[in-house]
Amino acid sequence: MRVYNFSAGPAVLPVEVLEQAREEMLDWQGTGMSVMEMSHRGKAFISIAETAEADLRELLNVPSNYKVLFLQGGAMGQFAGVAMNLSTKDSTVDYVNTGAWSKKAIGEAKQYAKVNVAADAGEPYASIPSFANWKRTADAAYLHYTPNETIGGVEFHFVPDTGNVPLVADMSSTILSRPIDVAKFGVIYAGAQKNIGPAGLTLVIVRDDLLGRARPETPSFMNYASMAKEGSMLNTPPTYAWYLAGLVFKWLKKNGGLKAMGERNKAKAELLYDTIDSSDFYRNPVAKDARSWMNVPFTLAKPDLDKTFTAEAKAAGLVTLEGHRSVGGMRASIYNAMPVEGVRALVEFMNEFARKHG
Numbered sequence: 523m524r525v526y527n528f529s530a531g532p533a534v535l536p537v538e539v540l541e542q543a544r545e546e547m548l549d550w551q552g553t554g555m556s557v558m559e560m561s562h563r564g565k566a567f568i569s570i571a572e573t574a575e576a577d578l579r580e581l582l583n584v585p586s587n588y589k590v591l592f593l594q595g596g597a598m599g600q601f602a603g604v605a606m607n608l609s610t611k612d613s614t615v616d617y618v619n620t621g622a623w624s625k626k627a628i629g630e631a632k633q634y635a636k637v638n639v640a641a642d643a644g645e646p647y648a649s650i651p652s653f654a655n656w657k658r659t660a661d662a663a664y665l666h667y668t669p670n671e672t673i674g675g676v677e678f679h680f681v682p683d684t685g686n687v688p689l690v691a692d693m694s695s696t697i698l699s700r701p702i703d704v705a706k707f708g709v710i711y712a713g714a715q716k717n718i719g720p721a722g723l724t725l726v727i728v729r730d731d732l733l734g735r736a737r738p739e740t741p742s743f744m745n746y747a748s749m750a751k752e753g754s755m756l757n758t759p760p761t762y763a764w765y766l767a768g769l770v771f772k773w774l775k776k777n778g779g780l781k782a783m784g785e786r787n788k789a790k791a792e793l794l795y796d797t798i799d800s801s802d803f804y805r806n807p808v809a810k811d812a813r814s815w816m817n818v819p820f821t822l823a824k825p826d827l828d829k830t831f832t833a834e835a836k837a838a839g840l841v842t843l844e845g846h847r848s849v850g851g852m853r854a855s856i857y858n859a860m861p862v863e864g865v866r867a868l869v870e871f872m873n874e875f876a877r878k879h880g
């Protein structure tokens with residue numbers, strides 16, 4: 523039996539995608555082998571890889587002066603990758619701190635360049651610092667921000683305009699959740715395991731003029747220009763994850779693309795926030811204009827009921843609702859593949875639980 527899985531990542535995948543993968547597991551389109559067993563340099567895998575890239579470009583409307591890289595190393599690999607590819611040790615790099623993942627990105631960047639924290643939301647990291655007050659560096663090598671904080675449930679509902687300073691975004695937990703204007707960004711990167719596919723694949727979308735600036739000591743497999751030149755196949759790419767991501771891209775296209783996803787995700791989030799706000803039993807601490815469409819943290823008025831909540835939810839087929847281990851409480855991650863029925867089932871359960879225990 524499938525459950526409604528509210529995990530923050532690795533996270534729920536569309537059931538149609540899993541079914542197709544099952545269907546093709548032993549024999550991918552008459553090749554007599556699974557995608558896992560294929561050479562990444564063979565005709566079959568090259569066609570899988572190219573189709574996935576073309577579909578992603580179509581979904582995100584990626585301009586032709588951007589490269590799309592299918593890498594390994596996770597989003598955290600890119601915390602270093604961005605700094606190594608775009609800055610020198612004498613550069614100033616601007617960072618915006620909106621919570622746990624920004625902080626980790628800042629910590630990593632400090633090993634490589636001079637970090638200026640242009641804006642800091644401050645404790646309890648439940649809002650976005652007003653753009654007008656950001657203290658940016660005029661000649662920064664780039665400005666990095668985290669459009670969606672997976673743990674705090676804080677999301678930017680605007681794209682900062684950094685002028686000539688390349689904008690770098692860790693979109694791990696928001697990519698593909700709505701349309702974006704890629705042309706506003708210098709680099710977009712994302713770990714796959716939320717809205718793209720299985721863990722092990724990391725997407726990097728990089729504007730051409732930013733290629734070729736990497737420090738000489740940058741490991742080749744992290745060097746954007748080297749990877750772009752080799753079609754992300756300087757070494758063996760995460761082939762099966764790339765294939766599954768491709769199936770997810772087809773599923774997104776079939777389901778109306780990112781505009782439809784955005785509308786659906788907004789409606790799902792509203793349903794959940796309305797339930798939380800209209801009850802004295804649940805609370806979400808995030809400023810209303812900064813609430814995430816993807817990760818919805820909430821607490822119970824009686825925290826001693828946390829374990830009862832998750833146990834009863836599990837019995838009702840609603841799993842992985844525990845908040846991140848660093849913050850406690852609850853968190854419902856409602857990525858693209860979480861159907862609206864799953865969110866409806868969750869809010870019905872929440873209402874019933876509050877009636878019973880409130």
Ligand code: PMP
Nearest residue numbers: 596597598599623672694695713
């Ligand atoms: N950034 C964000 C916003 C994340 O949510 C995560 C993972 N939860 C990471 C970075 C780290 O990603 P990875 O585990 O792929 O390195």
